Amino acid sequence: MNTDAPRPLRADARRNRDKILTAAVRVFTEEGLDAHLERIAKVAGVGSATLYRNFPTRDALIEAAYRNEVAQLCDAVPGLLAAKPPFEALRAWTRLFLDYVTAKLGMAEALRAIAATGENPYGHSREMIEAATTALMDACAAAGTIRTDISPSDLFAALAGIALTSARPAQREQAERLLDLTLDGLAARS
Structure with missing residues (x-):
């Protein structure tokens, strides 16, 4: 069994990830590189921990x-x-x-x-x-x-x-x- 392959995301986790990505594009487009990741989490309707669990760095999110x-x-x-x-x-x-x-x-x-x-x-x-x-x-x-x-x-x-x-x-x-x-x-x- 290959344990290196990433596990598929649960449906709710996938929805949260998609909401974060959509919010990131919107906020980075509006505010540029200085946009706060907490603002992106808020626009996405998720907590900061959820954002960081999916995207541990700003670069990873971008x-x-x-x-x-x-x-x-x-x-x-x-x-x-x-x-x-x-x-x-x-x-x-x-x-x-x-x-x-x-x-x-x-x-x-x-x-x-x-x-x-x-x-x-x-x-x-x-x-x-x-x-x-x-x-x-x-x-x-x-x-x-x-x-x-x-x-x-x-x-x-x-x-x-x-x-x-x-x-x-x-x-x-x-x-x-x-x-x-x-x-x-x-x-x-x-």
């Missing part, structure tokens, strides 16, 4: 919150494709991408601090996001709704550029217009 955001962004693709026509799924996902970058910008200082210690909080995030983009673009191409001369890397670069220049909450309307402009340029010509 890294887990970031990785959770990437996973949620990428995991949304199958559900969007099941619920919407491919091009509308792609459009909806670009809004989720913008939300993800907004959260990432709020945590940027903290993520840089972790990277400075030699850890890589980003892991495989770029590959995961490009795989999600590829799945969406493949579905759109199969439906004949997008041009096929644009690669997922090209779209990722365009989305990243929009998000990095217009990801602040006050710029949301502009960012959405730029996303629509990009998607209009990606649409198949009749």
Whole structure:
């Protein structure tokens, strides 16, 4: 029997962990690196001991919150494709991408601090996001709704550029217009 494998979390422990991660993204986005972990625990509706049991250090919490955001962004693709026509799924996902970058910008200082210690909080995030983009673009191409001369890397670069220049909450309307402009340029010509 392998005792090194982590035990699965109980349902209530998993819910608490998810609430902490959601609260961490919100609080770090609003308050930056100086956010107090006790505030995150309060926003999550859990005690400080629960927060520290799940995330013994600030860096562990920041890294887990970031990785959770990437996973949620990428995991949304199958559900969007099941619920919407491919091009509308792609459009909806670009809004989720913008939300993800907004959260990432709020945590940027903290993520840089972790990277400075030699850890890589980003892991495989770029590959995961490009795989999600590829799945969406493949579905759109199969439906004949997008041009096929644009690669997922090209779209990722365009989305990243929009998000990095217009990801602040006050710029949301502009960012959405730029996303629509990009998607209009990606649409198949009749």
